[in-house]
Amino acid sequence: MIKVRGEDIENMEMLNIGVVGHIDHGKTTFLYRITGKFTDTHSEELKRGITIKLGYADTILEKDGKKRYVSFIDAPGHEMLMATMLSGAAIIDAAILVIAANEGVKPQTREHLVALQAKNVNKIIIVQNKIDLVSKENALKNYKEIKEFVKGTIAENSPIIPISAQQNINIEEVRDALFDIEIPKREKGEPIFLVARSFDVNKPGTEIKNLHGGVLGGVLKKGELKVGDLIEIKPGISKKKSNQIIYEPIKTKITSIQRGKFSIQEAGPGGSLAFETELDPVLTKADSLAGCVASLEGKLPEISNRIKIKYKLFPEVLGEEKKTKTEPLKHDELILLSVNTTTTVGQIINIKEDEIEVDLRIPIVPIKRDSLGLARNIRGHWRLIGWGEVL
Numbered sequence: 001m002i003k004v005r006g007e008d009i010e011n012m013e014m015l016n017i018g019v020v021g022h023i024d025h026g027k028t029t030f031l032y033r034i035t036g037k038f039t040d041t042h043s044e045e046l047k048r049g050i051t052i053k054l055g056y057a058d059t060i061l062e063k064d065g066k067k068r069y070v071s072f073i074d075a076p077g078h079e080m081l082m083a084t085m086l087s088g089a090a091i092i093d094a095a096i097l098v099i100a101a102n103e104g105v106k107p108q109t110r111e112h113l114v115a116l117q118a119k120n121v122n123k124i125i126i127v128q129n130k131i132d133l134v135s136k137e138n139a140l141k142n143y144k145e146i147k148e149f150v151k152g153t154i155a156e157n158s159p160i161i162p163i164s165a166q167q168n169i170n171i172e173e174v175r176d177a178l179f180d181i182e183i184p185k186r187e188k189g190e191p192i193f194l195v196a197r198s199f200d201v202n203k204p205g206t207e208i209k210n211l212h213g214g215v216l217g218g219v220l221k222k223g224e225l226k227v228g229d230l231i232e233i234k235p236g237i238s239k240k241k242s243n244q245i246i247y248e249p250i251k252t253k254i255t256s257i258q259r260g261k262f263s264i265q266e267a268g269p270g271g272s273l274a275f276e277t278e279l280d281p282v283l284t285k286a287d288s289l290a291g292c293v294a295s296l297e298g299k300l301p302e303i304s305n306r307i308k309i310k311y312k313l314f315p316e317v318l319g320e321e322k323k324t325k326t327e328p329l330k331h332d333e334l335i336l337l338s339v340n341t342t343t344t345v346g347q348i349i350n351i352k353e354d355e356i357e358v359d360l361r362i363p364i365v366p367i368k369r370d371s372l373g374l375a376r377n378i379r380g381h382w383r384l385i386g387w388g389e390v391l
């Protein structure tokens, strides 16, 4: 048993929680309250609209002498980022759905709940936020509205906890509820590490001998990885070759592992992680490897620009105020797919009942039965229209 700063991190129960809900309902403020960390650190990226990233924050919860390590993933607020929310759902064990008491159930509240349902994330805590802004009477009215909204869904029996994230009221109740969530069974077998971010952690001007290797941030979906392991990262680095973009897998060695602020030797599923590697940090800077998958050398399938998917469409388009029916998928149509931490656009080249074949702009590592989200561009917005799995 290795203790790090007095905490037995490697043997602690791990839980990954997605925080979802309509924009401005208080997700980031709530996360700050519970973890002491601001996750909204990607505003510059968002402004440029180039990359879409998930925010991470961790905390150790304690109850009756027991400890639990909880990683939170802050769903991006903007509606266009729904696909990322869904890909985040590939790695979450449970979710907190934030609903502001003064605004009630909004289009994204619905969309996120349906997405969770599609991904079978059925452990949900509902946080009724901003109770400081409403009268007792209206808080109760809103509570009834939420009850009505979740009727017949996976969140039907979820606890609804009134809080004020801003005024720091009732946060303890949420901590308690997080302790009541059952830890899912972790899958054994070959490790699958989903890269959500990648960095160059060196300050400009650092001497070469003091340089840190490239860092990968993300989540182990299954299996274990330890310091010293030789890993392979796919699709890897993109390169331009005679007007075509090709991807080259990279091999490297793990030199250290961080879980939040703790340094560990071995990591298992659940909770976000950072691996330092022997890679030249130039290769990992600015999230260049985000969306990749890593495993032990030789254990990943070949990357592919063409995949087959089994899919289902939601009856209604999600995320819009007005309800519209989902039109069937069409041959040649461009769709947005989110698989694990990758988001890529693809063209449908074959449709057969509940199966499609898609030509992808960015290749993926096609791991059988991985679930994915399907979005379609409707009046300039990518809207979630269904889900599926890799065949």
Ligand code: GDP
Pocket: 021, 022, 023, 024, 025, 026, 027, 028, 029, 030, 077, 129, 130, 131, 132, 133, 163, 164, 165, 166, 167
């Ligand atoms: P997000 O878009 O869901 O991440 O929402 P934010 O956490 O960014 O919050 C949106 C706005 O609501 C900010 O101005 C917060 O200060 C405010 N806010 C968040 N929680 C509360 C609350 O409990 N009470 C009040 N009055 N305002 C809140």
Ligand code: MG
Pocket: 027, 028, 029, 040, 074, 076, 077
């Ligand atoms: Mg936010």
